[in-house]
Amino acid sequence: MDGITQRTPRPDGVFPRRTVAHVATDAAIGRTFDYAIPPELAASVGPGSLVRVEFGRRQIDALVLDVSDRSAHPGALKPVLGAAAGKPWLSAALIKLARWMSSYYLAPIELCLKIMLPPVVRDGTREDGFKRRLVVRRARGSAAAKPATARQREILERLGDGEENVAGFCKAWGVSPPTLRKMAAAGLAEIFEKVERRDPLAGRRVLPSRPLPLTGEQAAALALVRAACDAPADGPPPRPVLIRGVTASGKTEVYLQAIAGELAAGRGAIVLVPEIALTPQTIQRFAARFGNTVAVLHSQLGAGERHDEWARIRSGEARVVVGPRSALFAPVERLGLIVVDEEHEPSYKQDETPRYNARDTAVVRARFEHCAVVLGSATPSLESWRNAQDGKYALATMTRRAVGEAQLPRTVVVDMRGEAAKAEGKLPVFSETLVQAVRRRLELGEQTMLFLNRRGYAPTVTCPSCGHREECSECSVPMTWHRDDGVLRCHVCGAFRSPPRRCPACGCPDYRYGGVGTQRVEAVARRLFPGASVERMDLDVTTRKSSHEEILDRFRAGKTDILVGTQMIAKGLDFPNVTLAGILNADAGLAVPDFRAAERTFQLVAQMAGRTGRGLRPGDVIVQTLSPDEPAIRLAAREDYEAFARGELAERLELCYPPFAHLHCATFRSGNREAAAAAAARFAAAVGRSERYLLGDAAPAAVEKAKGLWRFQVVLRGPDPAALLERLRAALAATAAAAERDRVSVSVDVDAVGAF
Ligand code: ADP
Ligand code: ZN
Numbered sequence: 001m002d003g004i005t006q007r008t009p010r011p012d013g014v015f016p017r018r019t020v021a022h023v024a025t026d027a028a029i030g031r032t033f034d035y036a037i038p039p040e041l042a043a044s045v046g047p048g049s050l051v052r053v054e055f056g057r058r059q060i061d062a063l064v065l066d067v068s069d070r071s072a073h074p075g076a077l078k079p080v081l082g083a084a085a086g087k088p089w090l091s092a093a094l095i096k097l098a099r100w101m102s103s104y105y106l107a108p109i110e111l112c113l114k115i116m117l118p119p120v121v122r123d124g125t126r127e128d129g130f131k132r133r134l135v136v137r138r139a140r141g142s143a144a145a146k147p148a149t150a151r152q153r154e155i156l157e158r159l160g161d162g163e164e165n166v167a168g169f170c171k172a173w174g175v176s177p178p179t180l181r182k183m184a185a186a187g188l189a190e191i192f193e194k195v196e197r198r199d200p201l202a203g204r205r206v207l208p209s210r211p212l213p214l215t216g217e218q219a220a221a222l223a224l225v226r227a228a229c230d231a232p233a234d235g236p237p238p239r240p241v242l243i244r245g246v247t248a249s250g251k252t253e254v255y256l257q258a259i260a261g262e263l264a265a266g267r268g269a270i271v272l273v274p275e276i277a278l279t280p281q282t283i284q285r286f287a288a289r290f291g292n293t294v295a296v297l298h299s300q301l302g303a304g305e306r307h308d309e310w311a312r313i314r315s316g317e318a319r320v321v322v323g324p325r326s327a328l329f330a331p332v333e334r335l336g337l338i339v340v341d342e343e344h345e346p347s348y349k350q351d352e353t354p355r356y357n358a359r360d361t362a363v364v365r366a367r368f369e370h371c372a373v374v375l376g377s378a379t380p381s382l383e384s385w386r387n388a389q390d391g392k393y394a395l396a397t398m399t400r401r402a403v404g405e406a407q408l409p410r411t412v413v414v415d416m417r418g419e420a421a422k423a424e425g426k427l428p429v430f431s432e433t434l435v436q437a438v439r440r441r442l443e444l445g446e447q448t449m450l451f452l453n454r455r456g457y458a459p460t461v462t463c464p465s466c467g468h469r470e471e472c473s474e475c476s477v478p479m480t481w482h483r484d485d486g487v488l489r490c491h492v493c494g495a496f497r498s499p500p501r502r503c504p505a506c507g508c509p510d511y512r513y514g515g516v517g518t519q520r521v522e523a524v525a526r527r528l529f530p531g532a533s534v535e536r537m538d539l540d541v542t543t544r545k546s547s548h549e550e551i552l553d554r555f556r557a558g559k560t561d562i563l564v565g566t567q568m569i570a571k572g573l574d575f576p577n578v579t580l581a582g583i584l585n586a587d588a589g590l591a592v593p594d595f596r597a598a599e600r601t602f603q604l605v606a607q608m609a610g611r612t613g614r615g616l617r618p619g620d621v622i623v624q625t626l627s628p629d630e631p632a633i634r635l636a637a638r639e640d641y642e643a644f645a646r647g648e649l650a651e652r653l654e655l656c657y658p659p660f661a662h663l664h665c666a667t668f669r670s671g672n673r674e675a676a677a678a679a680a681a682r683f684a685a686a687v688g689r690s691e692r693y694l695l696g697d698a699a700p701a702a703v704e705k706a707k708g709l710w711r712f713q714v715v716l717r718g719p720d721p722a723a724l725l726e727r728l729r730a731a732l733a734a735t736a737a738a739a740e741r742d743r744v745s746v747s748v749d750v751d752a753v754g755a756f
Pocket of ligand 2: 472473474475490491492493494495707
C-alpha cells in the first residue's frame with residue numbers, strides 16, 4: 001500500500017491531480033480498495049473523507065486513507081459516488097495512528113478505523129444524527145400580526161418572550177398543536193426546529209471551581225508538563241512525563257492546571273481515566289473547572305449522546321475530552337496534551353481486536369501529533385517506571401498528600417496463619433485486629449471500606465464425602481454459590497443453576513460451601529456489627545444503571561457505615577470520612593498465574609490505602625494475608641514503591657519478562673479440545689525456536705474452557721519487538737488455512753496483559 005501512495009511531482013514541480021482514492025471499509029476486512037475520484041468531487045475527497053462507493057452490488061460508506069494518482073489495480077476503477085461534506089472525518093495524524101495500530105497490534109485497519117469513528121458517529125453523516133425538537137415563540141419584528149381572539153392573546157402572553165417546546169407548551173396549557181400552527185400561519189407565532197444537545201451532564205448542578213495554589217511538588221510536576229506542552233514545533237516531540245504521586249497528592253489538580261494552560265494557548269486536551277473511575281465525581285471535577293468545553297465519552301452514553309458529544313468535539317465547541325480508553329481517538333484539533341490517569345490500569349488494554357493498550361497508543365499519538373503526554377499513577381506500571389529510569393520519560397514525584405496535614409495512612413499487615421491457629425485451624429473472615437478497628441470507627445462515626453476480590457457467597461462448592469466440585473458445564477471453573485438468589489453461578493459465562501440436592505457423584509446429601517465471597521463478608525459484618533449499616537457493591541448489585549451511583553451517594557451522605565465490595569470500591573473514590581480500609585484476602589491476587597501478580601497486589605494495597613484518610617483525619621489500612629513476608633505486601637505496607645520496583649525489576653530481567661521483553665500471546669479457541677491444541681502446536685512449530693526470543697510450548701489457557709470453547713495458548717517473548725512481530729505474522733500466515741479448516745479461531749494479543 002505504501003508503494004502506491006507515493007506521489008511524484010511533474011517536472012514543473014506540481015503534483016498531478018489526485019485521481020485515485022485508497023479506501024478501507026468494514027464490508028471487507030484486511031484489504032484496501034481503489035476508486036477513481038471524479039473531477040467534480042476532487043475538492044471534497046482527501047485523506048480522512050467519508051465517501052460513498054459501489055461495492056459488489058451494494059452502495060456502502062468507506063473511509064479514504066489516502067489519495068494518489070496511481071493504482072496497483074489492473075483494470076478500470078469504479079468512481080467514487082459521493083462524499084460527505086465538510087472537513088475530513090479523521091485527521092492525518094489519526095489515520096497514521098490507525099495504520100500504526102494495525103501494524104503493531106496485528107489488527108485489520110478497518111477495525112482500527114472503526115474505533116476511531118464509531119458507527120453512530122458515521123451514521124450521523126448521512127442523516128445527520130442530531131435530535132431536533134419543535135419550538136414556538138412569538139412572532140417578532142414589524143411583520144408580527146396582532147392577535148384576533150382572546151384565546152390567541154392569552155397564548156401569546158403565556159409564550160412571553162422566550163422559546164417553548166411545542167409539545168411541552170401544548171400539554172402544560174391545554175393548547176392543541178393545530179391552534180399553534182394556525183397562529184403561526186397567521187403570522188402571530190413562529191414554529192421551527194431546533195437542534196437539541198443530549199447532554200450527559202444534564203441535570204447535574206456543577207459549581208465552578210478555581211485553580212488551587214499548588215504545593216511545591218505539584219508546582220514542579222506542572223512545570224515539567226508545561227515544558228513538554230511548550231516544546232518547539234520544529235524540534236523533536238517532547239518526552240512523555242510520568243507523574244508518580246501517592247494517592248491524593250493532587251495529581252488531578254496538576255492535570256487541571258496543565259489543561260487550563262493548553263486552552264489558553266488555543267490547544268485542546270484528552271484525559272483518559274479507567275472506565276471504573278469515570279464516576280460523576282471525576283467528571284464534575286473537570287466540568288467544574290472547564291464548563292461546557294468538556295465533552296464526556298463513556299460506555300454508558302446512549303447512541304444519541306455519543307453522537308452529540310462527538311459532534312461538539314469535531315466542531316471545536318468542546319476542547320477537553322474526558323473518557324475511558326477509546327476517548328483517546330477523539331478528533332480534538334490542535335491537540336496539546338494527553339493525560340493518562342492511573343496509567344498502570346489493566347483496563348487500558350482492549351480485550352478484543354484491535355487489542356491495543358490505550359496508554360502505549362497515547363504515547364504514540366502524542367508523538368504523531370507532536371504534543372505532550374502525561375502518565376500519572378501512585379504505582380506506575382513497571383514499563384513506564386523503567387522508561388523513566390532510563391530517561392526516556394521525564395519523571396515528577398509527589399510523595400505527600402495535598403490537603404492540609406493529611407498524612408499517609410498507616411498500614412498494618414495481619415498474619416492470618418496466627419488467626420487460624422487461635423481459631424482451631426479455621427480461618428476467620430475477620431481477624432481480631434480488623435474487628436477492633438471497625439468497632440472503633442463505628443464509635444467515632446467514621447466509615448470503613450472492606451475489599452474482597454470475589455463476589456458471591458462461597459466460591460467453591462464441594463462434596464464433603466467424595467470431594468466432587470460443582471463446575472460450570474461450559475467453562476473449566478468452579479461455580480460460586482450466590483446466597484442472594486440461591487443459585488450457583490459461573491463467573492466466566494454467567495450460567496446459573498440451583499444447587500443439586502445431592503452430590504451428583506456419590507449421592508451424599510450435604511454440600512460444603514467453601515471460600516469467601518463479598519456476600520459472605522457482608523453477612524458476617526452484619527452479624528459482627530449488629531448496629532451498623534452495611535452495604536455491598538459488586539457486579540451483582542450494580543447491574544442497574546444507577547444503583548452504583550445510589551450506593552455511593554448513600555455512602556457519601558454517611559448513611560452507610562461499612563461498604564463491602566470488589567475492585568469497584570478500590571479505585572478512584574474520594575470520601576473524606578473513610579478512615580479504615582480492610583483487604584480481607586490479599587493472597588487471592590498473588591495466586592493468579594500471571595507474572596504481574598506481585599505488581600497487581602502491590603497496586604491493590606496502595607489503592608486501598610488511597611481510599612482512606614483523605615480528609616483531615618489520618619487513615620488506617622489493614623491487610624489480611626497468609627504470606628506477610630511477600631515483598632508485594634511488606635513493601636506496599638510501607639508505601640515503598642521504589643524498593644518494590646527495584647526487586648521486581650531484577651526478577652523480571654532475570655526471567656526475561658516485560659519491561660525487559662515484549663510478551664505476546666496467541667490464543668486458539670475451538671469447541672473441540674484436540675483441534676485447539678493441535679492448532680496451537682502447529683503455530684508454535686511455525687514460529688520456530690531462535691536465540692532472539694523465548695517460545696513457550698502450546699499449553700492450555702489458565703481457564704482452559706470458557707463459554708464452551710477450549711483455549712490453548714502460545715506465549716512468545718523477547719527484547720526485539722520487530723523480530724517478534726515478524727515471526728508472529730509469518731506463523732499466522734503459515735497456519736491460517738489449517739486453523740480455518742479445523743474451525744479454530746485465532747487471536748494474537750500483542751503486549752498481552754492478564755493471566756497466562
Ligand atoms: P490525586 O489525583 O493525586 O489522587 P487529587 O488531585 O484528587 O489527588 O487531590 C486530592 C485532594 O486534595 C482533592 O480533594 C483536591 O481538591 C485537594 N487538593 C489538590 N491539590 C491541592 C492544593 N494545592 N491545595 C489544596 N488542596 C488540594
Ligand atoms: Zn461458565
